[in-house]
Amino acid sequence: MHSRVGVKGSLINLSAGKAILSSLQWEDVCRILGVDATQELHEELEEIRLRGYAVDNERNEKGLRCVGSVIVNGSLKPLGGLSLSAPVYRFDSAMITDYGDKVHKTAQAISSALLQYEQKRFKNK
Structure with missing residues (x-):
């Protein structure tokens, strides 16, 4: 496994x-990705949006499975992402939904905490 924090x-x-x-408008995705913005990707991003997390099933690295969710600010603009990665022998396909949901809930909690921080910061100014 070659993946590391911050890679x-x-x-x-x-x-x-x-x-x-998946948190962006399709027009913005097309602007960012150019020719890589395919109809297949459009459909996949819609599924991710509905599910709340994305899955990398050995696409980026052979033998590595990942689930990830977006962290957003108070305007629902993406600030970053949170993901969990593990070798496929420790992260079988039956675990994807459970871990995906947990990563999504954690990303939502981080987003909520950031929103509360922003609100306090601007309230105290």
């Missing part, structure tokens, strides 16, 4: 990247 990669190859893309 950068292509938005369309990473679960957190796809989760971030």
Whole structure:
């Protein structure tokens, strides 16, 4: 497993990247990705939006499975992503929904905490 905390990669190859893309308008996705913005990707991003998390099933790295969700600000603009990655022998396909839901709930909690922080900060100014 070569993935490490903070490693950068292509938005369309990473679960957190796809989760971030799913939070954007399609026009913005097309502007960012250009020719990589396919109808297939459009449909996948809609599924991610509805589910709340994206799945990288060995796409970015052979033998590695990941789930990721977007962290947003108070305006629902993406600030970043949160993902969980593990070797497929420790993260079988039956675990995807459970871990995906947990990552999504955690990303929502972080987003909510950031919103509360922003509200306090602006209230005290």
